[in-house]
Amino acid sequence: MDLISFVTIGETYPAAKLVMGILMLLFFSFVLYYTRQAKRGKELYVRPIAGLSAMNEAVGRATEMGRPVLYVPGIADMDDIQTIASVVILSEVAKLAASYDTRTIVPTGKPIIFPVAEETVRNAFADAGRPEAFNKDDVRFLSDDQFAFTAGVTGIMLREKPATNIYMGAFWAESLILAETGFLAGAIQIAGTANVSQLPFFVAACDYTLIGEELYAASAYLSREPQLLGSLKGSDTAKLLWGALILIGVILANIPALDDKLESAFGFHFADLFIFPK
């Protein structure tokens, strides 16, 4: 058995895999470069995100009303990166709530998220200097059935009357059921998901909504840690490069003469670099 034999170009996958590898390395180096810059103390600007700026006010409102904050980390499992992003935000929200002496109820829909969420909230309370205030029963596993979970969460909304509902992570058909129930119960609501098809529902029924990648940027935004801000800048730079590549592709696809000229010069079409064989 050979130790490492990389896919040879032109065999299983042609250039596309190599190009993908190069782009990935470029992307990683952007992130690492800006992370290092940020560590050295370079100031990085992040545009304000309304939903995240409102987090403080939303948790504060729950405190004033003496009611809990409800935090729903989506219904996807821990292998969905949205769930991980959500747990990261949960850590900040729970810290905020703990410092205000407010409960954070976290219902989970997948068994593997439950211990992670519990640990996160427990640590957030410890970090806020109030480990004794952590209530084990506030982090719960409800059901891994989509609508049983939804019924459970709406039940919590109606019985325990949280003043603030935060939905962060991957949501599907339950998004509107949750958000509309929360709206009818009079809670202030902040949502965030990268499941684009659910965004209209959250926008219609919530006060603030984080769209797509804003969810992933949230941890950097909330914690203001230079390293996290640096990675944000790095991925934005990579996005500029991607945009440029797309633009080149669009131009070449629409001007065949130019495409052919390049093909005769280099021996392949620009688009071939990105196409996996059928």
Add this chain to the structure above:
Amino acid sequence: MRRTVPLVITFIAGVAMIVSFFVNDGTVLSVASSKVKEWGIIIAGFAVVLGTGNIVRVTLHKAKRGEDRPFKIVLLVCLFATMFLGLFFGIDKEIRSTWMNFGMFEREYNPFYWIYFNIQLPLGATMFSLLVFYITSAAYRAFRVRSIEAGILLTTAVIVMLGQIPISSAIGADKVMAWIMVVPNVAAKRAIFMGAAMGIASMSLKIILGIERSYLGGDS
């Protein structure tokens, strides 16, 4: 130590997964990554026990305190009844393990299967169908012609709704809907999706490199 070990494991597993994408099948790395994938499947199975344990503990705790006691009892009874029926009768349509049957269940469906079709299925469908009412009230409230943009949004929504029903082909709304879905919708979705994909990649990198570690619990 408590955090170093998970970070090291994360780093090794993450890098191995990335590299496995680029190496040929049958090499040490691809075999190793495939083993890691198997472990992932096994761990996911065990987590179910953990979740069930939690739901029992929290429910018992609340029932003892008298909070919503009848509901809590219903939950526990249903949980254990379904679990035991599944364990004893299997989850197939016909009862396979006859030793528990005692001739009591001479029917087409096994009791677990019966619960599935006659309780679980209608309950799930009922929750899903609540959506129609919530969409009605949300649409009634949210779709207001406050500006030109809101007007465009509303017109588009009406065309798409018409396009979903069979009579739409008589007035050509289905073709307009198909165009809306395939052109403007796809353009916007791709942009958001690419942004989100970058977010995923950068988040993954942060996790692999241990820059983002709050998912391991706090800063302590």
Add this chain to the structure above:
Amino acid sequence: MNLAKLDRRWLYILMAVVLIVPFLARIKFPIVPSDSARAIYDAIEALPDGSVVLVSADYDPGSEAELYPMNLALFHQLGKRNLKLIITQLWPQAGPLVKDCLDKAYLPQGKVEGVDFVNLGYKPGGAVLISKCNESILAAFPEDVNGTPVSEIPVLKGIQNSKDVDFFVILSAGTPGIREWLEQCQSRIGKPMASGMTAVSAPDFFQYESSGQLVGLLGGLRGAADYEALVGREGRGILGMGPQSFGHLLIIIFIVIGNIGYLIGRRRARRAA
């Protein structure tokens, strides 16, 4: 009456009536299948005899209303053809629904388990499991739903991994589902893939259709009705088009009424100011 502040329960009651009446009256509309549905149907019809089709039923009772009729119509079509069928489930609760579809639509066409098809059952793991299938389906699913070792199942003879499958149909209600199949399977092995999904998630996946990664997609009950029309079997999809039509029309009427109320309110407020 203030239209803008209409009690939402009136909307709910009206909606319930408008959905139930056409359902009981069994009002039907002629169905003109979408191009997307036709593309899937034609692609399956064009498969040569003996081709391998993998159907992954990644849904549960919650989305049964939309995906079960699709599943049924699909099995009707597959049952008519001489194809090898592999069935998997990434959602634990899909099992009984798939079994029911097999009993109703596939087996009555003279198909034999193990010879014409294999039901590999449910396995947790989602994306990881799919990527494992790229290497070896047999390692990912060592035995079928009845506990028979896959090495002893005739229909799987000569099939090693996902690369040996000629056509994929993913019935997907969320995650793990079509997105994972596209990312872990289609983009890596490049085999044709089609999908049925809930109406609400369909707009997310048209981009994969236009990029050629999906042959076609069926969205929600309308997608199911389209496929039933193509297969020539009237089912819950076609019957559901009556209530769906009236429901959509009612929502449109509500939106119009809501806006009239809003505009009147705004004019009054202006006059008062």
